[in-house]
Amino acid sequence: MTALRPSRAAGLGPMLIVALIAAALYWPLMLAANVGPAGRTLASGAELECRTALACASQLRNPVVPAPAQLAQGFMRLSTPVTSPLALPYNVGVTAGETLLGLLLATVTGIGLALLLVASRAFERATLPWLVASQTVPVVAIAPMLAVLLGQYGVQGFLPKAIIAAYIAFFPIAVGMSRGLRSADPLHLDLMRTYHASSAQTYRLLRFPASLPHLFTALKVAVTSALVGSIVAEISTISFSGLGKMLAENSRASDTVALWVIMGYGAVLGVTLVALVNALERWVTPWSRR
Amino acid sequence: MTYTNPSPQTGPAQPSPPPNEPPIVSIRDLQKIFPVPGGETVALKDANLSIQRGEFISLIGPSGCGKTTLLRLMADLEQPTGGGLLIAGRPADEARRERQYGYVFQAPALMEWRTVLKNVLLPLEVMNVPGDRLARAREMLKLVGLEKFERNYPWQLSGGMQQRVSIARALAFDPPLLFMDEPFGALDEITREHLNLELLRLWRETGKTVIFVTHSIPEAVFLSTRVVVMTARPGRIEGVVDINLPHPRSDDTREDPRFFTLATEIRELLKKGHA
Ligand SMILES: Nc1ncnc2c1ncn2[C@@H]1O[C@H](COP(=O)(O)OP(=O)(O)OP(=O)(O)O)[C@@H](O)[C@H]1O
Numbered sequence: 430m431t432a433l434r435p436s437r438a439a440g441l442g443p444m445l446i447v448a449l450i451a452a453a454l455y456w457p458l459m460l461a462a463n464v465g466p467a468g469r470t471l472a473s474g475a476e477l478e479c480r481t482a483l484a485c486a487s488q489l490r491n492p493v494v495p496a497p498a499q500l501a502q503g504f505m506r507l508s509t510p511v512t513s514p515l516a517l518p519y520n521v522g523v524t525a526g527e528t529l530l531g532l533l534l535a536t537v538t539g540i541g542l543a544l545l546l547v548a549s550r551a552f553e554r555a556t557l558p559w560l561v562a563s564q565t566v567p568v569v570a571i572a573p574m575l576a577v578l579l580g581q582y583g584v585q586g587f588l589p590k591a592i593i594a595a596y597i598a599f600f601p602i603a604v605g606m607s608r609g610l611r612s613a614d615p616l617h618l619d620l621m622r623t624y625h626a627s628s629a630q631t632y633r634l635l636r637f638p639a640s641l642p643h644l645f646t647a648l649k650v651a652v653t654s655a656l657v658g659s660i661v662a663e664i665s666t667i668s669f670s671g672l673g674k675m676l677a678e679n680s681r682a683s684d685t686v687a688l689w690v691i692m693g694y695g696a697v698l699g700v701t702l703v704a705l706v707n708a709l710e711r712w713v714t715p716w717s718r719r
Numbered sequence: 720m721t722y723t724n725p726s727p728q729t730g731p732a733q734p735s736p737p738p739n740e741p742p743i744v745s746i747r748d749l750q751k752i753f754p755v756p757g758g759e760t761v762a763l764k765d766a767n768l769s770i771q772r773g774e775f776i777s778l779i780g781p782s783g784c785g786k787t788t789l790l791r792l793m794a795d796l797e798q799p800t801g802g803g804l805l806i807a808g809r810p811a812d813e814a815r816r817e818r819q820y821g822y823v824f825q826a827p828a829l830m831e832w833r834t835v836l837k838n839v840l841l842p843l844e845v846m847n848v849p850g851d852r853l854a855r856a857r858e859m860l861k862l863v864g865l866e867k868f869e870r871n872y873p874w875q876l877s878g879g880m881q882q883r884v885s886i887a888r889a890l891a892f893d894p895p896l897l898f899m900d901e902p903f904g905a906l907d908e909i910t911r912e913h914l915n916l917e918l919l920r921l922w923r924e925t926g927k928t929v930i931f932v933t934h935s936i937p938e939a940v941f942l943s944t945r946v947v948v949m950t951a952r953p954g955r956i957e958g959v960v961d962i963n964l965p966h967p968r969s970d971d972t973r974e975d976p977r978f979f980t981l982a983t984e985i986r987e988l989l990k991k992g993h994a
């Protein structure tokens with residue numbers, strides 16, 4: 430397994446090159462995006478410390494694309510004090526918590542559903558179309574209704590968002606897991622049959638381990654869906670914390686620098702969550718060649 | 720018991736079993752037809768065979784003549800479309816539920832998420848075999864010369880090594896009957912001869928009944944008490960050759976003039992079916 434390490438390290442090389450290219454292109458693209466609005470602001474006769482549109486492009490109050498210095502300022506302003514419920518770290522934590530709880534709920538339901546789907550063709554025929562239909566309803570449309578509905582039963586705050594996240598994340602897990610449970614090698618099934626293994630043993634010792642690669646592929650899709658779900662839920666329901674709440678607030682205030690900073694935090698959160706699933710996969714499936 | 724095509728009898732090979740003991744495998748007019756798109760394949764036709772406890776039977780024949788099908792029927796992994804069979808005096812499904820046999824498949828069929836040792840432990844776990852399972856599994860690995868690889872995963876082993884693990888796995892729970900589908904096909908000559916000797920020793924010491932598929936005429940002659948020669952399209956038993964070579968067999972056996980006579984006899988039967 431150690432022999433495969435270099436290829437993983439080598440995978441970082443091309444990534445770094447792309448990052449360098451993006452960083453090099455950032456400044457000219459930023460100027461190009463802002464020069465128009467800067468020109469208009471100058472023409473309107475506003476009091477500015479800069480003379481030319483190009484010079485003003487990196488100093489706009491609400492830039493289309495913020496300059497690196499503006500981003501750094503915005504980052505400091507929104508990230509401190511670190512423990513404040515108004516600052517980003519706390520709100521990222523809230524969204525991360527909702528997402529992970531949502532993913533957990535989705536995993537439990539998804540695996541449960543998969544077991545039923547695999548056990549009974551009749552159950553599959555009766556429910557699969559409805560499960561598919563459930564996924565065609567846009568989350569944005571269903572979130573406020575669910576929040577109100579859950580509110581009726583006193584479920585408020587953190588939990589409704591996790592449930593909405595779970596609502597869109599359970600589906601890929603149910604599909605991936607039922608495919609995984611059916612993916613056991615026919616020869617292995619024959620082998621278990623020669624041992625006269627019980628159905629429970631066949632699930633525990635064969636079908637379940639055989640399904641793990643499928644389950645983890647599904648989890649990687651599900652975790653990003655859950656993140657989208659919890660942010661959308663925060664935006665479209667009454668919320669007092671979370672990335673979505675901050676996005677909604679700052680977009681109403683047209684604070685574009687803040688929106689960019691929040692977006693950055695969201696991206697880092699997304700990458701971290703996927704990395705977490707990858708780490709879990711390596712821990713649970715040590716036999717894997719990757 | 721009548722054979723489809725009785726071969727010349729040359730005399731008893733092994734100390735013959737007590738005359739009144741029922742055969743461990745008894746096959747009567749066995750037939751297996753697979754439906755295939757636009758027709759059917761006759762994988763096995765009118766097979767008759769009776770195997771006594773303690774015999775070492777080799778099945779030999781061209782690819783597609785129904786050797787695997789015959790084993791799978793005996794193992795209750797396929798259902799016959801005609802005729803019948805008894806294993807240890809019971810219907811095949813009952814014998815399977817009583818765990819009368821171990822099956823070495825044509826492919827190793829190891830579970831990739833289990834280490835070598837855990838693969839060998841699998842039947843012991845499933846059957847909840849009492850006693851020191853770990854010691855038993857290690858003993859079996861030692862038998863096939865893989866005790867140093869117990870912590871490895873199957874993908875870290877060569878094809879032949881994987882097949883040896885699957886043999887250790889089939890032996891682990893000590894079944895009275897062994898079905899082996901070309902277990903040594905992927906091995907080099909030296910390892911193969913070594914394992915042939917080990918298998919023979921195990922067979923003589925434990926009194927197991929072995930039903931062994933091979934493509935090698937010398938291997939069949941070297942190992943067996945009787946060789947069942949099969950031919951294809953439709954798959955059927957062409958003849959049964961008694962191997963009247965003395966036991967225990969050794970490298971000298973291969974030099975015995977009777978060894979060549981028997982090999983030729985089998986080759987002639989195979990050719991006859993080919994024509
Ligand atoms: N599940 C199946 N469905 C349809 N046809 C099958 C099936 N299994 C086997 N057959 C057919 O039955 C015939 C006998 O197959 P079998 O696997 O028993 O051959 P074999 O003697 O073991 O060959 P080999 O030496 O190549 O392993 C072949 O013609 C094969 O195509």
Ligand SMILES: [Mg+2]
Nearest residue numbers: 786787825900
């Ligand atoms: Mg075969």
